[in-house]
Amino acid sequence: MFLIGVKPKSPVRLSPSHKQNTKLSANFRGCKSKCVLTQHYYLNKNMGSQCSSVDVLQHLQVTEKRTCWHGNAGGGLSADPQNVLKEVNSAKILSAMLSYVWPKDRPDLRARVAISLGLLAGAKLTNVVVPFMFKYAVDELNQMSGHMLNLNDAPSTVATMATAMLIGYGVSRTCSALFNELRNTVFGKVAQSSIRRIAKNVFLHLHNLDLGFHLSRQTGALSKAIDRGTRGISFVLSALVFNLGPTVFEMGLVSAILYFNNERYEAERYDEFLKIYESSSLKTTSTLAMLNFGQNAIFSVGLTAIMLLASKSITAGTMTVGDLVMVNGLLFQLSLPLNFLGTVYRETRQALIDMNTLFTLLSVDTKIKERNLAPPLRVTPQDATIRFEDVYFEYLEGQKVLNGVSFEVPAGKKVAIVGGSGSGKSTVVRLLFRFYEPQRGNIYIAGQNIRDVSLDSLRKALGVVPQDAVLFHNTIFYNLQYGNIHATPEEVYQVARLAGLHDAILRMPHGYDTQVGERGLKLSGGEKQRVAIARSILKNPPILLYDEATSSLDSITEENILSSMREMVKDRTSLFIAHRLSTIVDADEIIVLSQGKVAERGSHRTLLSTPGSLYAELWNAQNSKILNSAKSSAEPPAERLSQKEEERKKLQEEILNSVKGCGNCSC
Numbered sequence: 001m002f003l004i005g006v007k008p009k010s011p012v013r014l015s016p017s018h019k020q021n022t023k024l025s026a027n028f029r030g031c032k033s034k035c036v037l038t039q040h041y042y043l044n045k046n047m048g049s050q051c052s053s054v055d056v057l058q059h060l061q062v063t064e065k066r067t068c069w070h071g072n073a074g075g076g077l078s079a080d081p082q083n084v085l086k087e088v089n090s091a092k093i094l095s096a097m098l099s100y101v102w103p104k105d106r107p108d109l110r111a112r113v114a115i116s117l118g119l120l121a122g123a124k125l126t127n128v129v130v131p132f133m134f135k136y137a138v139d140e141l142n143q144m145s146g147h148m149l150n151l152n153d154a155p156s157t158v159a160t161m162a163t164a165m166l167i168g169y170g171v172s173r174t175c176s177a178l179f180n181e182l183r184n185t186v187f188g189k190v191a192q193s194s195i196r197r198i199a200k201n202v203f204l205h206l207h208n209l210d211l212g213f214h215l216s217r218q219t220g221a222l223s224k225a226i227d228r229g230t231r232g233i234s235f236v237l238s239a240l241v242f243n244l245g246p247t248v249f250e251m252g253l254v255s256a257i258l259y260f261n262n263e264r265y266e267a268e269r270y271d272e273f274l275k276i277y278e279s280s281s282l283k284t285t286s287t288l289a290m291l292n293f294g295q296n297a298i299f300s301v302g303l304t305a306i307m308l309l310a311s312k313s314i315t316a317g318t319m320t321v322g323d324l325v326m327v328n329g330l331l332f333q334l335s336l337p338l339n340f341l342g343t344v345y346r347e348t349r350q351a352l353i354d355m356n357t358l359f360t361l362l363s364v365d366t367k368i369k370e371r372n373l374a375p376p377l378r379v380t381p382q383d384a385t386i387r388f389e390d391v392y393f394e395y396l397e398g399q400k401v402l403n404g405v406s407f408e409v410p411a412g413k414k415v416a417i418v419g420g421s422g423s424g425k426s427t428v429v430r431l432l433f434r435f436y437e438p439q440r441g442n443i444y445i446a447g448q449n450i451r452d453v454s455l456d457s458l459r460k461a462l463g464v465v466p467q468d469a470v471l472f473h474n475t476i477f478y479n480l481q482y483g484n485i486h487a488t489p490e491e492v493y494q495v496a497r498l499a500g501l502h503d504a505i506l507r508m509p510h511g512y513d514t515q516v517g518e519r520g521l522k523l524s525g526g527e528k529q530r531v532a533i534a535r536s537i538l539k540n541p542p543i544l545l546y547d548e549a550t551s552s553l554d555s556i557t558e559e560n561i562l563s564s565m566r567e568m569v570k571d572r573t574s575l576f577i578a579h580r581l582s583t584i585v586d587a588d589e590i591i592v593l594s595q596g597k598v599a600e601r602g603s604h605r606t607l608l609s610t611p612g613s614l615y616a617e618l619w620n621a622q623n624s625k626i627l628n629s630a631k632s633s634a635e636p637p638a639e640r641l642s643q644k645e646e647e648r649k650k651l652q653e654e655i656l657n658s659v660k661g662c663g664n665c666s667c
Helices: 053-059 090-101 107-143 161-208 211-215 219-254 263-316 321-363 425-432 455-460 476-481 489-498 502-506 525-538 555-568 604-609 614-632 637-642 644-658
Strands: 006-008 060-062 386-396 399-409 414-419 440-445 462-465 543-547 573-577 589-594 597-602
Touching: 090 161, 107 161, 107 321, 161 263, 263 321, 386 425, 399 425, 399 440, 399 589, 399 597, 414 425, 425 440, 425 543, 425 573, 455 462, 462 525, 476 489, 476 525, 489 502, 489 525, 589 604, 589 614, 597 604, 597 614, 604 614
Parallel strands: 414 573, 414 589, 462 543, 543 573
Antiparallel strands: 006 060, 386 399, 386 440, 589 597
16 A cells, blocks of 8 residues: 555654654744645555545554745745756767757857868878888888899989888878877867857856755855866767767777846856866967977887888898887887876976965964963853953054953853944954954953963853854754764754754754755744854853844844843853844943944943943934834825935944944954
8 A cells, every 4th residue: 555644653763853743733823825734545556446534544643744835834944845956868968069069150160170070080091001001111121122222322212112111101100190189279179169158058057047956055066066067078079079980980990146137247257267268278289289299290200210220221131020020119118108208297297286285275374373282271151251451453454453452251241242343343252262363462261361271172162153154054953963063962952942943943844854055045044043052052161152143133033032042141151242232231231342442331221321322322323213214104205305315414424433443344
């Protein structure tokens, strides 16, 4: 019997990461369309009859199947794609490639193909003539007939038949090499044009594919596929046109931006780079052809000269025909390694260039150095105090970001740092992690200077939730466990519950084994931030840092995540870098940075009640924006237009205030 969408009532052992939520629901909140459970049935293999669903349910337990993919229904997934690419067979690939080799709209390329085939035929014919010439020369020398002329005769003496055959032997070899290298030079334009057109078409095609395709694939893998494919085209084209067909001939003789509609523009830009590559490649092909021909010509001339000398010795009776054959064989044995000298030299030079780049990277010395035998940072949640002591820092010389900053974050307290753009908020986090060293001043954690402890122990003591959570193209379980790769599944589930993520994960197609897509694009912004929060908690550090972790989220999602964060930071030292002041009103202390200095500090109420407070100005400015945006829909158009100039001035002042500081976006 065939079973669709059901599972036996008998116990089935599932891994913890494959557990599914068994709660059935007709509607998900926020989903306008009903999520209907698909009818399940048995189909009798022998009788072809259909059993009723009641009979089935008496023996089997229905497994929930999610049939709608709305963001609020769990996971922010927009589709449930079957990401299986249908393989194209070799015949279709070859047919498509030949259409690029013989394009209808490029008569010049077709002419090149025809000329290349003609040169190929000439090369093969002369190549076949070579052994015959050698045969006739040997035969003539072997006969030692009386009609052979003496090479020491008068100037009017005609060359002997053997001499003529040996000269023809050398000429045939030289012509064969000449035709082959001319063929490579002529066909190089065809091959590079085909590669360029295919690469451009693939590039444009990828931009025209739906978003679901790109969300389910790794960007690097697609780039690698294009790179490998275009390199393979050159080899296959040469094999088809110049190896497979000619081999049969010789045997007969002897026996591969969606939001702005710029796909075409980007494809044209890509094509410009391909043109540069095509031009450089053609120069390389021509130079290589000249090198190969010169190498073959020199060898053929030398071979002919030696053969002539050997034939003279044979006629003089000092050498035998066997000696001639031996000399010929020895020369060919010597020529094979000599032919590879150019290739080996080029490959060696290229390898040395690549290795030079690699070893140059290895020789770059880090500016953040750990002291020899530096002790580990010893810190517990009870003594995890952070102290900045007269810290000066600048990214670029002369542009100070922090200008004598001093403050303390007591152990177990929640402290927020606010200020305009460029005031140095995020720089504080980077200095704590020792991504940079301050030019002056010291930073202490639990009374220990972070310069005196090991980097590994320092960074283990810090957990961070960044503004843009970076997720790997892997499962949700993998991304959660990344905070502590040794954590058990139960510990992962626990932090997911704390972050308010567990139920949403269970509603996803494969639960914790659901793929999150490239950089987590299959998840909503709120879910990505919850994953980042959960794995920072799984790391279990005594100090938590939140670098504008909710600035890119809507207000409802932000409030839900803040609730989770408040629960997590209990009894932990936590430092919040905030842009939205509404997110840090419950902080034990708020530090206001302005122009690289601590301008104000205190609680939310204290700072608001201080006359002329910078914090109060920031608070009022943010709230006035909200009120103005709410009122704007109710105001008549004429009134809004009358306020246009005033709003423009306010906006200009706000922009000027926001860029005070170093002017560097990274701070």
